[in-house]
Amino acid sequence: xxxxxxxxxxIIQGITEFLPISSTGHLTIAGKLMNLIxxxxxxxxxxxxxxxxxxxxxxxxxxxxxxxxLIIKDFFSDNLFRRKxxxxxxxxxxxxxxxxxxxxxxxxxxxxxxxxxEGVLTKNLYxxxxxxxILAIILTIAEKxxxxxxxxxxxxxxxxxxxxxxxxFALIPGSSRSGTTITAGLFLGLKRETAARFSFLxxxxxxxxxxxxxxxxxxKYIHSAEMINLIVATIFSALVGYISIEFLLxxxxxxxxFIFIIYRVIVGIIILLLLSKGILQP
Numbered sequence: 001x002x003x004x005x006x007x008x009x010x011i012i013q014g015i016t017e018f019l020p021i022s023s024t025g026h027l028t029i030a031g032k033l034m035n036l037i038x039x040x041x042x043x044x045x046x047x048x049x050x051x052x053x054x055x056x057x058x059x060x061x062x063x064x065x066x067x068x069x070l071i072i073k074d075f076f077s078d079n080l081f082r083r084k085x086x087x088x089x090x091x092x093x094x095x096x097x098x099x100x101x102x103x104x105x106x107x108x109x110x111x112x113x114x115x116x117x118e119g120v121l122t123k124n125l126y127x128x129x130x131x132x133x134i135l136a137i138i139l140t141i142a143e144k145x146x147x148x149x150x151x152x153x154x155x156x157x158x159x160x161x162x163x164x165x166x167x168x169f170a171l172i173p174g175s176s177r178s179g180t181t182i183t184a185g186l187f188l189g190l191k192r193e194t195a196a197r198f199s200f201l202x203x204x205x206x207x208x209x210x211x212x213x214x215x216x217x218x219x220k221y222i223h224s225a226e227m228i229n230l231i232v233a234t235i236f237s238a239l240v241g242y243i244s245i246e247f248l249l250x251x252x253x254x255x256x257x258f259i260f261i262i263y264r265v266i267v268g269i270i271i272l273l274l275l276s277k278g279i280l281q282p
């Protein structure tokens with residue numbers, strides 16, 4: 001991998017992490033086309049993806065910095081300093097609990113199936129193509145059935161748990177973290193922008209944990225030259241990721257997710273066609 005490869009991958013990560021089109025799927029496709037994924041050591045690629053996700057983590061931390069400060073302030077105030085019952089806590093304090101609840105499913109599944117997640121199967125382009133198309137179908141159903149009435153103040157603990165379980169399916173490459181969680185939010189009647197906003201906030205603990213863990217574990221086989229590539233890719237993913245967050249929240253205020261549904265189906269079909277022609281290898 002060279003600097004140009006790192007920049008390209010960072011841009012791809014930044015664009016696709018927050019749009020419901022799968023960052024892992026796009027990065028894996030790019031990695032296959034650029035001949036960067038080793039079939040003997042696929043865990044190296046998994047580590048690279050997890051580390052550059054820290055760039056998009058930085059983006060979401062900066063974008064939602066005011067929200068996060070209020071959530072942390074009210075959470076500690078209502079639960080430690082001036083303890084209140086859950087029903088009496090502020091919206092921000094409750095949001096703190098919701099983020100904890102939403103993180104539990106992906107933490108359990110992520111740790112329990114870590115070796116499978118890092119294995120060759122999850123880099124398989126047939127799996128990715130199927131995920132692109134299947135989630136597009138499910139998201140279409142959510143768009144048809146969604147009420148789009150509920151806002152942040154209407155979110156309950158069981159909504160957080162359901163969306164957290166949906167986030168676990170993002171461990172399947174091609175499904176998309178924002179895609180699975182926004183879809184769950186729409187099924188629960190949330191407004192599109194509200195679903196996206198909660199999706200971004202709840203991604204923080206999971207992405208931080210996986211990214212930092214993978215970074216620590218990958219230090220043993222990352223050389224100084226590779227570290228430079230990682231840093232460059234992470235910086236670009238942060239810059240582009242910030243723009244992607246702003247774009248999607250603004251877009252979903254007035255538009256549906258159908259443009260992403262169509263895109264997912266097209267990409268899924270293209271992958272299958274390229275596989276059938278032997279242009280791409282599974």
